Amino acid sequence: MANEFPAPTVVDALPRRFRGVIVELLAERAPDLLAALGKQEKPTLAQQEAVLEVLVDAFVDHLGPWDEPTPRGALIDDALGAFLEQWPAEDLTDG
Secondary structure, eight states, X not given: OOOSXXXXXXXXXXXXXXXXXXXXXXXXXXXXXXXXXXXXXXXXXXXXXXXXXXXXXXXXXXXXGGGOBOHHHHHHHHHHHHHHXXXXXXXXXXX
């Protein structure tokens, strides 16, 4: 019997609190990656690395005085941690 509900995509499975900022940053900086993650249940290792690169670059863009993150930077940092917690590298494949 086929499952009535499709499996959630990577984008669907992002924690709700961080989904908006991750989708916004990927749409702006890596739209092809966002499109791919919107069709898959799990990122590949290479996709995970690409997401991390986007989020780290955005985090650096939101450092304030004395390299302290702005509130947006803190949100991006938390989103990065949530992404890694959801899909740790050891659970991903190169394929």
